[in-house]
Amino acid sequence: xxxxxxxxxxxxxxxxxxxxxxxxxxxxxxxxxxxxxxxxxxxxxxxxxxxxxxxxxxxxxxxxxxxxxxxxxxxxxxxxxxxxxxxxxxxxxxxxxxxxxxxxxxxxxxxxxxxxxxxxxxxxxxxxxxxxxxxxxxxxxxxxxxxxxxxxxxxxxxxxxxxxxxxxxxxxxxxxxxxxxxxxxxxxxxxxxxxxxxxxxxxxxxxxxxxxxxxxxxxxxxxxxxxxxxxxxxxxxxxxxxxxxxxxxxxxxxxxxxxxxxxxxxxxxxxxxxxxxxxxxxxxxxxxxxxxxxxxxxxxx
Numbered sequence: 001x002x003x004x005x006x007x008x009x010x011x012x013x014x015x016x017x018x019x020x021x022x023x024x025x026x027x028x029x030x031x032x033x034x035x036x037x038x039x040x041x042x043x044x045x046x047x048x049x050x051x052x053x054x055x056x057x058x059x060x061x062x063x064x065x066x067x068x069x070x071x072x073x074x075x076x077x078x079x080x081x082x083x084x085x086x087x088x089x090x091x092x093x094x095x096x097x098x099x100x101x102x103x104x105x106x107x108x109x110x111x112x113x114x115x116x117x118x119x120x121x122x123x124x125x126x127x128x129x130x131x132x133x134x135x136x137x138x139x140x141x142x143x144x145x146x147x148x149x150x151x152x153x154x155x156x157x158x159x160x161x162x163x164x165x166x167x168x169x170x171x172x173x174x175x176x177x178x179x180x181x182x183x184x185x186x187x188x189x190x191x192x193x194x195x196x197x198x199x200x201x202x203x204x205x206x207x208x209x210x211x212x213x214x215x216x217x218x219x220x221x222x223x224x225x226x227x228x229x230x231x232x233x234x235x236x237x238x239x240x241x242x243x244x245x246x247x248x249x250x251x252x253x254x255x256x257x258x259x260x261x262x263x264x265x266x267x268x269x270x271x272x273x274x275x276x277x278x279x280x281x282x283x284x285x286x287x288x289x290x291x292x293x294x295x296x297x298x299x300x301x
Contacts, residue, residue, distance in 0.1 A: 005042070005043050005046050005047075008039065009039045009040075009042060009043050009046075010043075010071055010074070010075075011029070011075065012025070012029060012035075012036050012039040012040060012043075013039075013040060013043055013051065013067075013068075013071055014068070014071045014072055014075055015028050015029055015036075016036060016040060016052070016058060017060060017064065017068040017071075017072070019058065020057040020058055021057060021058060022036045022037050022040075022058065025058075040052065049061075049063040049064075049067075050063065050064075051063060051064035051067065052064055091119075091120055091121065091122040092120055092121055092122065092281040093122045093124055094121055094122065094123055094124065094140055094141065094281055094282065094285055095124045095126060095138050095139045095140045095141075096123055096124065096125055096126065096139065096140070096141055096142070096143065096285075097125075097126045097127070097128060097132045097137065097139035097141070097142040097143070098125070098126075098127060098142060098143040098144075099127060099128070099129050099143075099145060100127040100128075100129070100223075100225070101223070101224040101225050101244060102143060102145065102243070102244075102268070103125055103127050104225060105225070105228075105243060105244045105245075105246070105247075106243045106244070106246070106296075107125075107143070108125075109246075109247070110292050111123060113288070113292070114285070114288050117288055118281075118284050118285070118288065120281070121281050121284060121285060123285075126138070126139050131144060131146075134153075134272070134273050140272065140276065140282070141270065141271065141272040141276075141282060141285070142270075142271050142272065143158065143268055143269070143270060143271075143289075144268070144269050144271050145197060145266055145267070145268055145269075146197065146266050146267075146269065147265075147266055147267075148267065148269050150269065150271050152274075153271045153272065153273060153274060154271065154272050154273070154274045154275075154276075154277040155269050155270065155271045156269065156270045156271075156286065156290070157267060157268075157269055158267065158268040158269055158270055158289065158290065158293040159243075159267065159268055159293040159294075159296050159297040159300070160263050160264055160266075160267040160268075160297070160300075161241040161242040161243045161244075161263070161264045161267075161300055162241075162242045162261065162262060162263060162264070162300045162301075163199045163204060163239060163240070163241055163242075163262045163263075163264050164204075164239070164240065164242070164256050164257065164258065164259075164260065164262065165184060165204070165237050165238070165239055165240070165256070165257040165258065166228075166231055166237065166238050166239075166240045166245055166248070166249070166254040166255060166256055166257065167187075167231065167237050167238075167254065167255055167257055168231060168232055168233070168234045168253065168254060168255070169252070169253075169255060170234040171187075171231075171234040171235075171236070171237070172255065174234070175187055178257060178258075181205070181208040181209075181210050181258055181260070182210045184205075184237060184257070185205075185210070185212065185215070185216060186216065187216065187236065187237050188216060188235065188236035188237065189201055189215055189216055189236055189237050189239075190219060190221065190227050190230050190231055190235065190236040190237060190238045190239075191215075191219075191220050191221070191227075191239075192220070192221050192222075192223075192224060192227045192239075193220045193221060193222050197266050198224075199239045199240070199241060199264070200239070201215055201239055202215075204239055204262060207260065207262045208258070208260050208262075219235065219236070224241075224244060225244075227240075228240060228244060228245060228248065228254075231254060232248065232253055232254060237257070238254075240254075241264060242299075242300040243268075243296060243300070246296075246299075268293070270286060270289060270290075
């Protein structure tokens with residue numbers, strides 16, 4: 001830290017790297033040309049490096065060129081952080097980790113309600129499909145999708161979805177509206193590739209008592225949102241979780257086929273490191289979240 005000069009000196013260097021003369025740099029800094037020249041000479045002495053080639057116009061030496069982006073990034077990060085802190089003044093930041101599809105389809109539409117009830121909480125969303133390790137993450141809390149076995153964490157059940165087929169009105173115009181679950185075997189079926197947590201057509205057909213030997217698959221997708229989007233475009237039937245198609249079902253852009261109860265084998269859980277669940281802002285967020293989950297669970301029955 002002995003080589004760290006005053007901030008004003010670093011600012012003079014950063015500005016000078018963007019100008020052709022000390023005079024124009026001085027105009028931006030609102031100081032004299034000689035003051036800029038003195039600060040840069042002092043900086044070169046502190047670091048023991050020549051930073052500029054002086055002539056009719058300024059040019060950076062190799063050492064100056066190497067240091068310029070580092071100093072520029074320092075000021076950029078400082079300004080961004082200060083702006084962020086001023087925006088947060090009077091608020092408590094809560095970093096929440098969840099999956100992208102859950103954040104987009106379920107959580108984001110409900111966040112205005114949280115802002116109205118708890119304007120003191122500033123939510124920062126981090127989305128990932130991987131279970132986070134709190135020790136290596138900036139997240140304070142997480143919403144996880146699984147079986148609920150989190151012995152090292154504080155965990156609380158949120159809600160369980162229903163699983164059902166959905167289709168666009170346009171697709172049903174082309175293929176007709178099925179009257180029995182077995183008829184779906186003649187439709188193009190959209191499938192989500194991935195882990196065991198993904199709804200499987202085989203499991204749904206088994207639930208409704210239809211034996212299958214092979215599926216008429218249309219396309220396999222690596223992402224839930226892509227699967228739903230393909231269904232909206234009329235490319236096939238999607239096997240959807242209720243929380244991911246609330247808006248589409250409500251608007252009529254997707255239609256639920258067959259009112260057959262099929263609760264998801266996995267559910268959503270609120271989790272956080274043990275001990276922080278009693279912090280006031282986390283209690284407020286949990287209480288709001290669980291109320292929203294209760295409303296959703298009733299709608300999904």
